[in-house]
Amino acid sequence: MVYNSLWVDAFVEGKVQNRFTIISLALKKFIDQESPIIEDVNARLNIFSKQPFGHIIPAEMEEKVRNDAESARRSLINYNLTYGQVLHHLALASSNFNLPKFLQENGIPISEIQVFQEEVGQYWNQTYGLLVNRLSTVAIEMGLLASVLKKQVDLLEKIPNASYFVGFSHQHELIELFHQERDLFWKIAHDIKLTKTEVKTVHNLYISARNKTKSMILAHLKLLKNSFIDEVKRSETQLQKMLVVLSYLLGALNLFLNVEKNLIGKASGALGIFTAKKSINSGAIDRIKSALDELGVVQLTKLYSEL
Helix, strand or coil: CCCCCCHHHHHHHCHHHHHHHHHHHHHHHHHHHHHHHHHHHHHHHHHHHCCCHHHCCHHHHHHHHHHHHHHHHHHHHHHHHHHHHHHHHCCCCCCCCCHHHHHHHCCCCHHHHHHHHHHHHHHCCCCHHHHHHHHHHHHHHHHHHHHHHHHHHHHHHHHHHCCHHHHHHHHHHHHHHHHHHHHHHHHHHHHCCCCHHHHHHHHHHHHHHHHHHHHHHHHHHHHHHHCCHHHHHHHHHHHHHHHHHHHHHHHHHHHHHHHHHHHHCCCCHHHHHHCCCCCCCHHHHHHHHHHHHCCCHHHHHHHHHHC
């Protein structure tokens, strides 16, 4: 098989990677917008619950209820919008999304999928597979969250037309529903965040592949120097496979760092590999592609210096 250098871009910045980035940005915006509202309602409910029954007057209650109803309707629109975005971009990243689908979605020809799967399959569960499972769970939680808020809106819309005592009887159910909503909301905020261990795992996989690639480059250059034709051919095949693995893991690490940065505002220490003296950058991606096209001395020497 001849590996096509154009497929490196699919591993580093493919359609699936972009979809995950869009999801993480949508969830970050959602959390940032709704968390102050959630906590404001929670604070007002705590104050309201401490007032003696005789001190609660109908006008005060109706004012609070109306404000909550308007806020709840606005939030429900946002909940459903974000939920729809997550579902849309997870359409091909559902619970049964797997490596062959990832490869096909990123433009790898169907005839070559099995070969690529053999090269990068061992890394799937620790990289994109982890994100697929995590975000699929979050999508389910988002659906539940919107459902709970919809129940609150339905109750709130009935109260202004009801008597004070009928409205108050609904209040207990509303408070219980809100607490369900708040618990779900913060569970989602927790579940979307990558742990340092997860990012570090992908980082270590990349570092291992990078170091192995560098060793293989040195060995291959030595074979070229000594003109061992048969050995050179075998080495070329192995080195090309390693470059495919390297570009796959580079894309995975880049995605993990982007998702982490989007959701917590900063990337972990692993981000240093993109800024350190000997770092992976856009030039290195070009070098990998050049090496796949021609495993010559010049191309390999330049790639080695980039890694």
